[in-house]
Structures are given as C-alpha cells and as structure tokens.
Amino acid sequence: MAEDRARIGHIEALTRKALWLSNWMIHHANHIRPNVDGVKVGGHQASSASMAAMMSALYFGVLRPEDRVAVKPHAAPVFHAIQYLLGKQTREKLIDFRAFGGAQSYPSRTKDTDDVDISTGSVGLGVAFTAFASLIQDYVRAKPWADRSRPEGRMVALVGDAELDEGNVYECLLEGWKHGLRNTWWVIDYNRQSLDGVVREGLYDRIEAIFRAFDWNIVTLKYGALQRAAFAEPGGDRLKLWIDAAPNAVYSALMFRGGAAWRERLTDEIGDQGPVSALIARRSDEELATLMANLGGHCVPSLIEQFEAAGSDKPTVFIAYTVKGWATPLAGHKDNHAGQMTGAQIEQLRAAMKVREGHEWEPFEGMNDAEGVRKFLEQVPFNAGGSRRLTSPQVETLGPQFVGTGPTSTQAAFGRILDAIAKTDSDLARRIVTTSPDVTVSTNLGPWVNRRNLFARSEMADVFQKEAIPSTQKWRFTPEGQHLELGIAEMNLFLMLGAAGLSHSLFGERLLPIGTLYDPFISRGLDALNYACYQDARFLLVATPSGVSLAGEGGAHQSIASPLIGMAQDGLASFEPAFADELSIIMDWAFDYMQRQGDARPDLADWPRDVTGGSVYLRLSTRTIEQPSRPVDKPLTDGIIRGAYWLKPPTPQCEVVIAYQGVLAQEAIEAAARIGGDRRNVAVLAVTSADRLNAGWHGAQRARLHGDGDARSHIENLLADAPRHAGLITAIDGHPATLGWLGSVLGHRTITLGVEHFGQTGTVYDLYRHFGIDADAMVAAARSLMPGW
Known part of the structure; x- marks a missing residue:
C-alpha cells in the first residue's frame, strides 16, 4: 500500500509539473519570446490543463512501449512537457514551441523530434486513426510471416468532447464494428466546453448511447476520490444530487468564480442547517473549490484504478468529466479556449507550483520529493526499452508485369498487373494488402481478391459458393486474406491506407497497401488523404474511372480537379498513364518508391522526394484505347518515371x-x-x-x-x-x-x-x-x- 501511495504521489507531482510546463511554454511563446512579425503565436492553456491528469496517468502509470497514442491536438503542450520529463524532448524545443524548428503546435510524426506515434491536428482524424491502426495490427498478427513475439499494443486516442462533432468519428465506429475492433481505448476529455461556448445539456447520454450501440465498454469517470469520500459523509447524497443536476454552464461559471461562489450557491440551493450544511462548513473556501474541481478526469488515483481495471481487449471508451482550464486561473471561463493567462495569473500559478523565477524550465523545480520522482521516472514502463519507432526490411520488387498489347484501358490493365503479381509466390505478393470503399469489383480488384481472399480474424465461407450459385466473385474471408473491404466512406479508406502505410513503423512489419476508389470521390476524403501524407504513410492510391470519359454517369461521377490535387498534395507522386506498358513500369517503380528512406535511385533524383520516397496516386481510365507495340528500353522507362x-x-x-x-x-x-x-x-x-x-x-x-x-x-x-x-x-x-x-x-x-x-x-x-x-x-x-x- 505504501508503494502504491508513493507511486500515486509521484504521478500527481508529475501532473502538476506537466501542467506548469505546458502553461509556461505557451506563456513564454506569446509574452516573453520576441515576436518579430506581430502575429499571435497561440496555444491552448485551458485545453491542455483539462487533460494534464489523464495524460500523466497514462504516460507515467499505464502505457507500455507497444501502445500507440493519438493526442488531442490542443493538448500538444502537455504532450511535449511529458516527453520532456521522460527525457525524449529537449528544453530548446520547448522554449521554441510554435517557432521555427521548435516543438510543433500539434503533435507531428514528421515534424517533431519527440516520440509522436500518430500525428493530430485536423480534429477527429487522429481519433479514428487509432481504430484503423488496431485493425492493421490484427491483420499483421494474423499472417504466418509476422513476428508474434512482440506483444499486442493498445491504440489509444485522447479525445476532446467537441471532436465528437466530427462525422468521420462515427463512420469509423461503424467500420470498426463490422471488423470486430479490438485493443482500442478512447479517453474523452468531457469538459463540456468548445471553442465558441459550453456544449449542450444531455450530451453525455447521447455519447453513451452511441458507444453502447457499437458494443464498446463504457467507463464513466465522473467523481474523483475527494468527491466520493464527501458523498459518504452525512449529507453527501444531497451534494451528489446537486452535482448531477447542475447545468454545464453553471458548473463552469462557479469553477471560474471560486470557493466563495461555490459556498454561496450550495448554501442557497441545498443548505438546510443540517448534515449537508455541516459538510460545506467543514471546508474552507479553498478546500471547497478543490472538492468541486475533483472530477474523475482530474483524480489520478481514480484514473489509474479505472485504466488498470480495463483488462479486456474489447474497445473501451473512458468518459472523463473534467474542467477546462483545471487548476489554473482560467478554469471554467467560457472564453478560455483560446484565452491566455495574464502576467498576474501566470504568477499566481507560479506561486501555486512553487517555481522560482529563472527556474521555470527545470523538470523537478518545486517538487517535495524531487529525487524520488527522478528515480520513479527511470522505472516508468512506457519509457522502457529502445526506440518505439520500429523498422522493417524493404521488399524486393518483381519488375514490370507486362500484360499484352491489345486494346485495353488502364483500369483493366491495373487489374491484370495485380493478378499477375497475385499468381507469384513472392514476398511482394504476400506484403500487398488491398482495400476499397465498396467498389472492389468496379475498380478491377476482383481478380486479386479471388486469388488472395478477404481478411477476417476468423474463417467465413462464401455462402453463394457453398450453395453452388454461380458467381465471378469468390468472397471467402480468412485470416490469410489480403483484402480489407470497407463501406462507402472515403475518409475511412484514407485512414485505413494511412494506418497500413505506417505498419512498418508502428508494428515492425512492412505492408504495401493499395487502395482503390472512384477518381471524383478523392475530394470526399481529401482531409484524410492529406492527413495520411502528412504522417508520411506509404501507399498506392488507384483512382478510376477518371475525367468525363465516364460519360454515361454524368457530372457527379466525373472528375475535373483531381490532377491538380495530385500535383499539389505533398507526399504523393501523381501519375496518369495512357498505356498498359507505362502503367506496368510505374507500378513497379511505385512499390520501390513507397519503401524508400533516403538512399535509393539517385539517378532519378530530380527533386528531393525521389530520394526520400512517399505515396503514389494513379489516375486511371475505363476507356479502351489501342496500345503501342514497342520495345521498352531504359530511356523510355526513365522518361515514363520522370x-x-x-x-x-x-x-x-x-x-x-x-x-x-x-x-x-x-x-x-x-x-x-x-x-x-x-x-x-x-x-x-x-x-x-x-x-x-x-x-x-x-x-x-x-x-x-x-x-x-x-x-x-x-x-x-x-x-x-x-x-x-x-x-x-x-x-x-x-x-x-x-x-x-x-x-x-x-x-x-x-x-x-x-x-x-x-x-x-x-x-x-x-x-x-x-x-x-x-x-x-x-x-x-x-x-x-x-x-x-
């Protein structure tokens, strides 16, 4: 018990330190560091504060090296502070927060130097990404070539309650249910405030109902240990009833006004000169304010208890009640989302944290047991071992798969090229995984799926085949399958491609993902496509049919701007071949390009991405045209690729x-x-x-x-x-x-x-x-x- 109390005490001390560092980081960037252009630097002190305890409990107490985390974008300063305390971030990066070369505004796999698992920034995408990362982990672990000695990780999303307004979150929930989602935690910062105000009453009931419908475990962290102890006192039941009935706006306003306001309101509304009045009277204004702020999301013992009790691999959502701006002078104010502490307020926080002037960046400044905390950090499970960025060897390509010279379309040629690869017993064929938003057949993935099957963790027979009904498609689901079928949601497609395209780094196993969709509907998932490229995920995007050549379908199914998207999107090399031999050469090059890390094909390095690699987009057509009969030599091959x-x-x-x-x-x-x-x-x-x-x-x-x-x-x-x-x-x-x-x-x-x-x-x-x-x-x-x- 003494060891547990010491552990909790250390995590609480680190919570306070993460809270201070995150707030000081933002204050320094906005009010102390020279601002040469006069543009607001920004940061989110209140949004960081509401997650300080949850993130500290996870990183210092619960997470393991195999776990992967998507941090709420506006809690990036807390993340950087925690990484600093773990020795994975430098003081210089914190000092330069939101400056050129400093810690990023939102956690970034490619721009930050600390241990970012999953980039966030466009709200909602990082949340959904964890579900697809979990599906990819299951996919990889089902394969006979995978290294199963590495333990399964939990895919954890730290979610702002306002992020649940994003539609892609619900598209993701439905897809996860279809595929039997496992090992996924979403921790919701239920602070009931967003950028423009306080959220609607009754939101909790809606959130709970949605997750229950998709068969998630639901853990509600509403009351902290102090509140639960108070409820056990005489009159505590009256206090609990008042808290449960209090409107969000009232609770937030009283949090901002402080202990005297709490006393006045509670005395007026539930004081009866009996047990509940005595409960209130026994506490000073400061103690009363601390009690009312002791919601579940800020109580380290409660958080640790519930996180450690969630041992099932069933997807679990933790709905943690919090106060936006917790433990700072901004707590509860409806304008605090983008608001920042004044000089007087930061000094008030400094005094509460016992931080001496000139020692603001010291990791153990103001701690009562600095040496004990230092030793505790050395034993934190999440920090054990080496780099959490894994690697996987490159897969050798097979060379161009030429498929004849008769009249054909590039879409048909794509299907035949992939089918030729499917016939081989090659590592390339084994590492390819295809996916499509309900257009598998119409984008010519049918032959590949017939040979390589669909993926499911358990075997499912093709009912039509079993009933001897003729069909060109053999829809057999098996753990050995290499196609992930998705519903009609392009956001989900690009999130799946992003997760599969980072499998080598997240799970130590190389995948070569291929996603197909209709070319005009790239725009429907463009935010998620940009997000996948921003993370430097590696995949082959095959978009077909393209242009107005899909003439009979009309304007809604014809693409105009997609070639410009291909040109403008960073991290995505875009091609639009006319002939099958061109496509064969490009696809072989693409499988190599998707795996590059900076040392390949300098002879074709017309621009830096040629060396570092990236993803590839093919814009294909259903229109059949005559094919040239010609030898394919090196000059022609180089020209096609250049x-x-x-x-x-x-x-x-x-x-x-x-x-x-x-x-x-x-x-x-x-x-x-x-x-x-x-x-x-x-x-x-x-x-x-x-x-x-x-x-x-x-x-x-x-x-x-x-x-x-x-x-x-x-x-x-x-x-x-x-x-x-x-x-x-x-x-x-x-x-x-x-x-x-x-x-x-x-x-x-x-x-x-x-x-x-x-x-x-x-x-x-x-x-x-x-x-x-x-x-x-x-x-x-x-x-x-x-x-x-």
Missing part, C-alpha cells in the same frame, strides 16, 4: 507540339496524323506525370537560384528539342491548368485544352466535342498556332 517522353520527337522544322496526359493519347495521335498529313512536322509529347515534371522544374529553378547554373530539369531538356517558334498544345481530360504551365518552361506559345466545368451524360465523343478536347479541337488549335495554314 514524367514525360517523346512519343513522336520534334525535328528542327517542327511547327507544333501536342502534349497530352492520360487517355487523350488517342486524340493526340489522331490530330498529329491529320496535321502531319499536310506535310507539317508535328511532335507528340506523352506526359505520364505533370506532377513530377512540375516538381523537377521547380527543383531545377531552386538549384539555379542557389548557384548551380547547370541544373536542368527533365521537362526543360525535352522541350529544348522543340524550336522556340513552335506552338504548344496541351490536352487533358481534366483541368487545363494541369499542363498549362508547360508554356512557361521555355516560352513556347501555348493553347491549353481541358475540362473546367461539370460534365453531363452522353457518349465520350459527345463530351469530348462539347469540351473541346477531341482531335478536331486539337487540329483547330494547331491551325491557330501555325501562321499561313
């Missing part, structure tokens, strides 16, 4: 260049033949990746600005072959700005063809003619660029 090659090179007499990306190859070739039939030289530039061409061009510009006068990008070298007087026509089944910048590279006169408006139903030829991207439009554009024609 982003472009001459399908028909220019001569010194060249008058016009047609540069196309994707499925418009057929129109570009036809237009070139018609113009060339008039004895004019027309060159055709096949662009496979406007993204990589543009990135290489900007990379060369930066190199020249930094003194490398010889730096030239791939697109500069290609267009140098075309005479300056030649006109340039760019064409894409997508937004024309994707290729419109090509005219700026060397100053060629340019006409840009593409799609800028929502489409409508019709044939491909109707829509291409309507939008001016057919061969006739290219011929007309060439005529305007060629004087005298």
Whole structure:
C-alpha cells in the first residue's frame, strides 16, 4: 500500500509539473519570446490543463512501449512537457514551441523530434486513426510471416468532447464494428466546453448511447476520490444530487468564480442547517473549490484504478468529466479556449507550483520529493526499452508485369498487373494488402481478391459458393486474406491506407497497401488523404474511372480537379498513364518508391522526394484505347518515371507540339496524323506525370537560384528539342491548368485544352466535342498556332 501511495504521489507531482510546463511554454511563446512579425503565436492553456491528469496517468502509470497514442491536438503542450520529463524532448524545443524548428503546435510524426506515434491536428482524424491502426495490427498478427513475439499494443486516442462533432468519428465506429475492433481505448476529455461556448445539456447520454450501440465498454469517470469520500459523509447524497443536476454552464461559471461562489450557491440551493450544511462548513473556501474541481478526469488515483481495471481487449471508451482550464486561473471561463493567462495569473500559478523565477524550465523545480520522482521516472514502463519507432526490411520488387498489347484501358490493365503479381509466390505478393470503399469489383480488384481472399480474424465461407450459385466473385474471408473491404466512406479508406502505410513503423512489419476508389470521390476524403501524407504513410492510391470519359454517369461521377490535387498534395507522386506498358513500369517503380528512406535511385533524383520516397496516386481510365507495340528500353522507362517522353520527337522544322496526359493519347495521335498529313512536322509529347515534371522544374529553378547554373530539369531538356517558334498544345481530360504551365518552361506559345466545368451524360465523343478536347479541337488549335495554314 505504501508503494502504491508513493507511486500515486509521484504521478500527481508529475501532473502538476506537466501542467506548469505546458502553461509556461505557451506563456513564454506569446509574452516573453520576441515576436518579430506581430502575429499571435497561440496555444491552448485551458485545453491542455483539462487533460494534464489523464495524460500523466497514462504516460507515467499505464502505457507500455507497444501502445500507440493519438493526442488531442490542443493538448500538444502537455504532450511535449511529458516527453520532456521522460527525457525524449529537449528544453530548446520547448522554449521554441510554435517557432521555427521548435516543438510543433500539434503533435507531428514528421515534424517533431519527440516520440509522436500518430500525428493530430485536423480534429477527429487522429481519433479514428487509432481504430484503423488496431485493425492493421490484427491483420499483421494474423499472417504466418509476422513476428508474434512482440506483444499486442493498445491504440489509444485522447479525445476532446467537441471532436465528437466530427462525422468521420462515427463512420469509423461503424467500420470498426463490422471488423470486430479490438485493443482500442478512447479517453474523452468531457469538459463540456468548445471553442465558441459550453456544449449542450444531455450530451453525455447521447455519447453513451452511441458507444453502447457499437458494443464498446463504457467507463464513466465522473467523481474523483475527494468527491466520493464527501458523498459518504452525512449529507453527501444531497451534494451528489446537486452535482448531477447542475447545468454545464453553471458548473463552469462557479469553477471560474471560486470557493466563495461555490459556498454561496450550495448554501442557497441545498443548505438546510443540517448534515449537508455541516459538510460545506467543514471546508474552507479553498478546500471547497478543490472538492468541486475533483472530477474523475482530474483524480489520478481514480484514473489509474479505472485504466488498470480495463483488462479486456474489447474497445473501451473512458468518459472523463473534467474542467477546462483545471487548476489554473482560467478554469471554467467560457472564453478560455483560446484565452491566455495574464502576467498576474501566470504568477499566481507560479506561486501555486512553487517555481522560482529563472527556474521555470527545470523538470523537478518545486517538487517535495524531487529525487524520488527522478528515480520513479527511470522505472516508468512506457519509457522502457529502445526506440518505439520500429523498422522493417524493404521488399524486393518483381519488375514490370507486362500484360499484352491489345486494346485495353488502364483500369483493366491495373487489374491484370495485380493478378499477375497475385499468381507469384513472392514476398511482394504476400506484403500487398488491398482495400476499397465498396467498389472492389468496379475498380478491377476482383481478380486479386479471388486469388488472395478477404481478411477476417476468423474463417467465413462464401455462402453463394457453398450453395453452388454461380458467381465471378469468390468472397471467402480468412485470416490469410489480403483484402480489407470497407463501406462507402472515403475518409475511412484514407485512414485505413494511412494506418497500413505506417505498419512498418508502428508494428515492425512492412505492408504495401493499395487502395482503390472512384477518381471524383478523392475530394470526399481529401482531409484524410492529406492527413495520411502528412504522417508520411506509404501507399498506392488507384483512382478510376477518371475525367468525363465516364460519360454515361454524368457530372457527379466525373472528375475535373483531381490532377491538380495530385500535383499539389505533398507526399504523393501523381501519375496518369495512357498505356498498359507505362502503367506496368510505374507500378513497379511505385512499390520501390513507397519503401524508400533516403538512399535509393539517385539517378532519378530530380527533386528531393525521389530520394526520400512517399505515396503514389494513379489516375486511371475505363476507356479502351489501342496500345503501342514497342520495345521498352531504359530511356523510355526513365522518361515514363520522370514524367514525360517523346512519343513522336520534334525535328528542327517542327511547327507544333501536342502534349497530352492520360487517355487523350488517342486524340493526340489522331490530330498529329491529320496535321502531319499536310506535310507539317508535328511532335507528340506523352506526359505520364505533370506532377513530377512540375516538381523537377521547380527543383531545377531552386538549384539555379542557389548557384548551380547547370541544373536542368527533365521537362526543360525535352522541350529544348522543340524550336522556340513552335506552338504548344496541351490536352487533358481534366483541368487545363494541369499542363498549362508547360508554356512557361521555355516560352513556347501555348493553347491549353481541358475540362473546367461539370460534365453531363452522353457518349465520350459527345463530351469530348462539347469540351473541346477531341482531335478536331486539337487540329483547330494547331491551325491557330501555325501562321499561313
């Protein structure tokens, strides 16, 4: 018992220290550190304070090295403070909080140097990510090639109650229920305040009902140990009834006003000169304020007790009642979300924490048993062992899987390439995991799934097959399966890809995730896609069908801006091949690119991402076109990967260049033949990746600005072959700005063809003619660029 009391005492001391450091970090950044641009630095003192005890109980008392945590974004200062106390963060980073090179505003796997498991920042995404990380942990552990000696970890999300307004949280809950979610904890900071005010009454009942519907364990931490002890006193039942009935706004307001206000209100409303009055009278104003602030989310003994009692692998939500701004002068005020303590208020907190001036950053300053706490930190289970960032060897690729030269679409070719890989007994095939939001068949993953099956922790037979009903799809669920079927929610797709794409770091096993969806619906999950890339997750995104070539489906199923998304999204290399051989080369390169850590293929390093690797996006089409019959040599392969090659090179007499990306190859070739039939030289530039061409061009510009006068990008070298007087026509089944910048590279006169408006139903030829991207439009554009024609 004495050992337990000492442990609790140490965690309580560390809670106070984390509370101080987080508040001082924000105060220093906003009021002491020079502010050269006058822009508010920001930080969230109140949101940090409400989670100080919960996070301290977890990190110092409950978590193990195998656990993975997504921290509430606005509690980042507490996280950095805890990492500092654990020796995983430097004082300099805390001093530079929210400054260039300092601790990040929100925990970041890629930008912070301390031990961030899961990036957070766009609220709700980190919460849902933990569920998908748990599903991926189950997937990996079910495989015969996995190292099962590593213990299972809990995927823990520290959740602000206002985050539960985010729709992706509920999409995630439904998907988790479908897949039998395990080993997931969500700890809700139920402080009942958000950015703009106090949340609605009765929210707790709604939260509880939702989690009960999805079969989660629910643990409510409403009362702290002091409150429970008071309830056991004569008159305590009256106090408990008052607390339970108190509106959120009233409780928050009284927290801000303090002990005298508590005494006045309680005496007026429940005082009867009997037991409850005596209960109140026995406590000073300070003691009464401490009692009323002793909610479950701030009581370390209660938190430790409930966390340690949750031994089941069933998903568990802890609803912890807290006060926003707890233990600070900001506690309870409705404006405290973005509010900051004044100089007088921080001095009030300093006095309460016994921190001497000039010793604000000292980890053990003001502690009664500093040496005991120091020794306790050395034994904290979470801090045991080495790095919690794991590694996994790279998987060797198989080389391009060429699938014939007959007429085909890139979508169909993708299915055949993946099927060819599925037939092999290779480590590459074993490490691929596919997923799709209910469009598995229509994105050509069917052959892969038929060979490699769907994943489930326990075997489930295909009922149609069992009943001898003919079907092209063999939907067998098995622990050996390699496809994760999702419902129609693109946010879930990108969160799943993010979790699978970090499996090597989170769980020590390499996965090569492939996700498919309809190209226009990338926008529905764009926040989660950006989030996955921000974490440096590695995956292959296959989006099909694309453009207005899905003519019969109308504008709602046609994509315009997705090529621009592919260009602008950091961490995502975007391609739009026209031909199956191009796709074969790109996919083989992608499997290598997804695994790079900084030492691969320097020969193709047109920009830094080529060395460090990343994720890959393929924009494919359902439209069948003729395929070229040609040898695939190294120059062609390099051009495809760098982003472009001459399908028909220019001569010194060249008058016009047609540069196309994707499925418009057929129109570009036809237009070139018609113009060339008039004895004019027309060159055709096949662009496979406007993204990589543009990135290489900007990379060369930066190199020249930094003194490398010889730096030239791939697109500069290609267009140098075309005479300056030649006109340039760019064409894409997508937004024309994707290729419109090509005219700026060397100053060629340019006409840009593409799609800028929502489409409508019709044939491909109707829509291409309507939008001016057919061969006739290219011929007309060439005529305007060629004087005298």
